[in-house]
Amino acid sequence: HVVDTARMAVFEAAARQPLAGLIFTVVHAASSDDSWVDGVVETIERHGGEVCFVRLHCDPALLLERVTAPERTRYRKIKDPVKLQGVLESRDLFSPIPSRESLSIDTATSSPREAALWIVTHYRLPVPP
Helix, strand or coil: CHHHHHHHHHHHHHHHCCCCCCCCCCCCCCCCCHHHHHHHHHHHHHCCCCCCEEEEECCHHHHHHHCCCHHHHHHCCCCCHHHHHHHHHHCCCCCCCCCCCEEEEECCCCCHHHHHHHHHHHCCCCCCC
């Protein structure tokens, strides 16, 4: 896939740069995406980079409520609750990535700001000025 090749090139370029940081989001489907995740981690670690996983999650009922939010349109995300329900039933999107440490944050009980602070604190990340 062209998209996967481009993503890997970005990961590799970022990992080669001292003090570079890259935030990347992905919907992880257990089993089917595990080898892709392993490839990303291997690519980054081969160049001395570090991967810090954060699992953002909430109850599926809340996802079905949120899916119709207008801001999702600009990001070309699923906007139809019926379509999302089908994806939730056909893929395991709630399991953590196996054999990887992951900070887990429930987005139903934390604001984006709180989540960001927990990530910075948990992984001891530098805070930009």
